Amino acid sequence: MELVFELSKEGRGCDLLPSCDVPETAISEKFARVSAPRLPQLSETDISRHYTKLASRTFGVNKGFYPLGSCTMKYNPRINEEVAGLPGFTGIHPLQPEHTVQGCLEVMAKAEEYLCEITGMDAMTFQPAAGAHGEFTGVMLIKAYHEKRGDIKRTKIIVPDSAHGTNPATAVMAGYKVINVPSDPEGGIDIEKLKAVVDDQVAGLMLTNPNTVGIFDKNILEITRIIKDAGGLCYYDGANLNAVMGNVRPGDMGFDVVHLNLHKTFSTPHGGGGPGSGAVGCKKELEEFLPKPCMGKCGEGYGMCCDRENSIGKVKAFYGNFLVVVKALAYILTLGKEGIPEASKMAVLNANYMMQQLSDTYEAAYKGRCMHEFVLTLEKLHHETGVSALDIAKGLLDEGIHPPTMYFPLIVHEALMVEPTETEGKDTIDNVVAIFKKVYNEAMSNPEAMHEKPVKTVIRRPDEVRAAREPVLRYNFD
Ligand SMILES: *Cc1c(COP(=O)(O)O)cnc(C)c1O
Numbered sequence: 001m002e003l004v005f006e007l008s009k010e011g012r013g014c015d016l017l018p019s020c021d022v023p024e025t026a027i028s029e030k031f032a033r034v035s036a037p038r039l040p041q042l043s044e045t046d047i048s049r050h051y052t053k054l055a056s057r058t059f060g061v062n063k064g065f066y067p068l069g070s071c072t073m074k075y076n077p078r079i080n081e082e083v084a085g086l087p088g089f090t091g092i093h094p095l096q097p098e099h100t101v102q103g104c105l106e107v108m109a110k111a112e113e114y115l116c117e118i119t120g121m122d123a124m125t126f127q128p129a130a131g132a133h134g135e136f137t138g139v140m141l142i143k144a145y146h147e148k149r150g151d152i153k154r155t156k157i158i159v160p161d162s163a164h165g166t167n168p169a170t171a172v173m174a175g176y177k178v179i180n181v182p183s184d185p186e187g188g189i190d191i192e193k194l195k196a197v198v199d200d201q202v203a204g205l206m207l208t209n210p211n212t213v214g215i216f217d218k219n220i221l222e223i224t225r226i227i228k229d230a231g232g233l234c235y236y237d238g239a240n241l242n243a244v245m246g247n248v249r250p251g252d253m254g255f256d257v258v259h260l261n262l263h264k265t266f267s268t269p270h271g272g273g274g275p276g277s278g279a280v281g282c283k284k285e286l287e288e289f290l291p292k293p294c295m296g297k298c299g300e301g302y303g304m305c306c307d308r309e310n311s312i313g314k315v316k317a318f319y320g321n322f323l324v325v326v327k328a329l330a331y332i333l334t335l336g337k338e339g340i341p342e343a344s345k346m347a348v349l350n351a352n353y354m355m356q357q358l359s360d361t362y363e364a365a366y367k368g369r370c371m372h373e374f375v376l377t378l379e380k381l382h383h384e385t386g387v388s389a390l391d392i393a394k395g396l397l398d399e400g401i402h403p404p405t406m407y408f409p410l411i412v413h414e415a416l417m418v419e420p421t422e423t424e425g426k427d428t429i430d431n432v433v434a435i436f437k438k439v440y441n442e443a444m445s446n447p448e449a450m451h452e453k454p455v456k457t458v459i460r461r462p463d464e465v466r467a468a469r470e471p472v473l474r475y476n477f478d
Helices: 044-056 078-084 102-119 131-148 166-173 191-197 220-229 322-358 379-385 389-398 426-445 464-469
Strands: 123-125 156-160 177-181 202-207 233-238 257-260 280-282 294-298 301-306 374-377 415-418
Touching: 078 322, 102 123, 102 257, 102 280, 102 294, 102 301, 102 322, 131 166, 131 202, 131 233, 131 257, 131 280, 156 166, 166 177, 166 202, 177 191, 191 220, 202 220, 220 233, 322 374, 322 415, 322 426, 379 426, 389 415, 389 426
Parallel strands: 156 177, 156 202, 202 233, 233 257
Antiparallel strands: 123 280, 257 280, 294 301, 374 415
């Protein structure tokens, strides 16, 4: 596809700027340009077609099914974008006097109140900009808690082998040694192996429930009890909250700290590296360590008046990505007390329905009921035909749908991890199931052809490492 500079023709243009309605002022020589700016010269039609063509090459949830497991790529209602775009929210400055932004502060206070209610926590910060950032903040709270008590022998964090890669990375960043616990055949934590590694050097456990294989650990109360009895704290990775929100609360499962991915569960589109929010909630005992500045009711209204002497400090400038919080609040208020649990139930129903519909063709890694996502293993297919999970994923691209997450979690071989989300209807899922089966049958009848896929996309099989490490993002004018 030609770039906008390549489409440029000398002398072409269009009048897009309104005519000047203020007196013209001469610019001093010092600031004046010496040459014309290098701008592409195009007609309005050229520009419109160029960007429409670009947009048509982008794949998003508005274009089709996007079952990227562990990512919750659900449809985010446009109304929440409209709300976050209101001038009262976008036209403010973080250093503005507090009495002029009472509405915005109230948005944060309300969002904190509702999200604490949903998670069973007592206080929350919106500073962290993403899930991994929230994990780091949360684990630092755990660290501050033990340090304040003078309990400095705790140097380990327990992480199950099914965990998202950010969990062990976070523990290491916070200065801890990671202790891995294996999963049992049903996909939950192996309780006996957990007991074997727990001692008085354990600072805490990091867990997501439902976990990364889409299984709700039915031993969760026993797991958190084992950690508590040994003097540790429990961290809940809430990136999978979409599976349980409004139905069960991390606080009631025995967790002390949680992070939420507002950009997964609460209506901020993600995937392009845009602003996120890894809100962190905690129980009363940890509140004094939350980041500063913190907001509270001060006198007449809201303000940054509360003082946290033992705070871990700032983890991000000002208050985090405020507009993401606005969207989360708009989403919660739209769905309400009935809609929030309903959304979760639909996400779980859709995943179970799809897994069941595929079960005569694809092998599920864990056979029982799943929560919001399920993992397929293509180990047998790979062994028999040489067709890998990657080949199947590439085959799905030719059918116009986004492939599931591949090769994750690491404990499942030739994994495809599917998360249909609650925003897909039965017709879409039925259609996608038929496509999954069609690609599987192609793999059985003509395995060689699968290694060539995709054949219908603009770019076929890029070198993924080079594409990530040496991206060419700038037009070379020479
Ligand atoms: C997405 C995810 C994270 C990390 O969130 P980011 O916002 O990408 O940093 C952590 N844990 C789990 C289980 C996730 O799915």
